[in-house]
Amino acid sequence: MHVRHLSVADFRSYESAELPLSPGVSTLVGLNGQGKTNLVEAIGYVATLSSHRVAQDQPLVRFGAERAIVRAAVVREGREQVVELEITPGRANRAKLGRAPVPRPRDVLGTLRTVLFAPEDLALVKGDPEQRRRFLDDLLVQRQPRWAGVRADYDKIVRQRSALLKQAGGTMREGRGRGRRATRLPEGLEPDAAREDALRTLDIWDDNLATLGSQLLYARLRLLTDLVPHLADTYGAVSASSTDATARYRSSIPGPAGEALAEGFGSGEDVPTPDVLRGELLTAMGALRDQEIDRGVSLVGPHRDDVTLALGPMPAKGYASHGESWSFALGLRLAAYRLLQHDLQDDPVLILDDVFAELDSGRRERLAGLIGDCEQVIITAAVGEDVPSGLAGERFTVTTGQVSRESGEGVPAAGAEAVADE
Template sequence: MFDEGPSILVGPNGHGKTNLVEALVYLANLRSHRVSTDAPLVRQGCEQAVVRAEILHDSRRLLAELAIVPGKSNKARLNRTPLARPRELIGALKAIAFAPEDLSLVRGEPASRRRYLDELLCSRYPRFAGVRADYERVLKQRNTLLRTAYLAKKTGGRGPGGAEMATLDAWDAHLAEHGAELLSGRLALLEDLTEPVAKAHARIADGRSELTLAYESELGADLTADRDVLTARLAAALAGARAKEVERGTTLVGPHRDDLDLVLGTLPVKGYASHGETWSVALAMRLGAFELLRADGTAPILILDDVFAELDATRRERLAEYAESAPQALITCAVAGDVPERLTGARYDVWEGEVQRVL
């Protein structure tokens, strides 16, 4: 069992440090922070991987277990009781992880930023895991119908008939309903998240430029979190895009195409920020999320996966301050000297998949 405060895991690359923290991240979010599919998470030659953790929260112990089975449905248990869906495990463990891959939050495609919002939203309010799953299910069905219509026109057919259009109308209504609920959750989250992220950035970057966040949607900039209003606007947007969607065979409107704008001062971060500024923004997004969850009364684990070696001295010290203040922090590094001396706590050696406490 890891102690409260910082725990530092030291070991050469490729010996299992990231495997350990990745297991915790997956248990918290049902997704890896490192890869997009489950197959790399399972040892070669094995059919599945099992993550098992005992969680102590408010003097209550929870045993969370998850079997990761690539190509099949994962299985989850809580206190040895099988769960109907793995997503029911979300909320048992709360963790915020920062890793070098998080530069994609700034430099990467919009999907990285949408995932950031949705994972935080589900961690804060686990019911949104179901909302997101419902939206993705409806989107998949609607895209299948649009693809069929597209292929019919491409091969010389007359395109979708009245029955197909009636079916598409029904999927439009479902997409507008579930999409509005997801969008409402994101907008409400962003309203609460903006200040913690801005404060974290000011602390990391010494307040050189103000970081602001803004939600970008094809529905417009004047969005409200009111679900009824969003449902109506999304339904109208889908109707207006119908012809283009049939021509392209895919859904062109909805939360799956939205983005999170990051602005430093008066300039967009993407394309303008220096390497150091990019690190500061990515750090601020994760640390702001950490502070938001902590303000909610939870105690998320702060996971810093092999990042101190990538930072300059100033950012190392700022990040160390956060790690010191966390109820529990797990820090991995290849060389112990990469971690600031001020971070004292339990130390572990990691070698060929074995973790041994040395201090």
């Protein structure tokens, strides 16, 4: 799999840009702020419908423009498909596959698969649980695009259930006469009756959350089971360390059931079935209901879980050195690459955004040795000399939003239809 051509219009700093690409290694060289990361961000967006830099779409649209267009010609097994995305903040984005519109943007997922490593990935080791949950869920979607729908539906259920918990909490405070924090009851509805009505509705949302939550939890556990053996290899290869890199799932399910998920994972035991996990989630929500109502949030479920990363017996967060943390984060991305490569029987596109400047010479050379035979590698660097000489390939210079080949020849701005018509 490789990207043959990228075309953007009104994306980030670019009014328009064309980037012809080939299999092998392509390096974009330019000082910080010149726009090289914007190009690889656009490629990553085609693959995942999200940015590795920002959570919202608004910053992706050039200032003063109404929308951004990203097109990529993707070649797999000799067949080319063109993906086009129209990004319009405040409105539903639109997508085309070939020249045909698709009902939902997520219908293009799976056409291009990428693994992107960037300086922001240090947060996988040092940051909040949200970063590690997103890593798992994004990899799930890359592996099987149908999880994008499950993930979106689950997030919607969590929001709706949390809103009902706040309503139920306000209803009970109204009954206890706690003044301004109380929720005003409908006319003619007594506090006790309103509370019973809210609790009955909560039962329905508990069931919905447990049903989808158990599917997502099961998928994450299976994913980690498959990922961790690759992680042990890739961390060791990058760091040249004999220390084992491991990852264990930490569930928000309290008590022995949640502890069993963490202890059982990685020891060869089978992942519990979705039905078993669904029962555990329902039990946990029942036990925590009073706390959830009092706080107005859903306290149990995949949205509250984490992954514990460790080097040997010590957790990586708080104990790993800066170099070890970089190696761990890079090891996670390379493990994801190997997993997708195994699943798809094809190489995803590997993107390394401003990575080599952060690595010492030993790690640079070891990384170069690991990725040199990938079908397509796209690298960004502020200084070309940071990229090991073993990663020979085409080079582009990026200067204030202009892209030129290393030879000095400009890349022609072939226009909005360039990708589709070439």
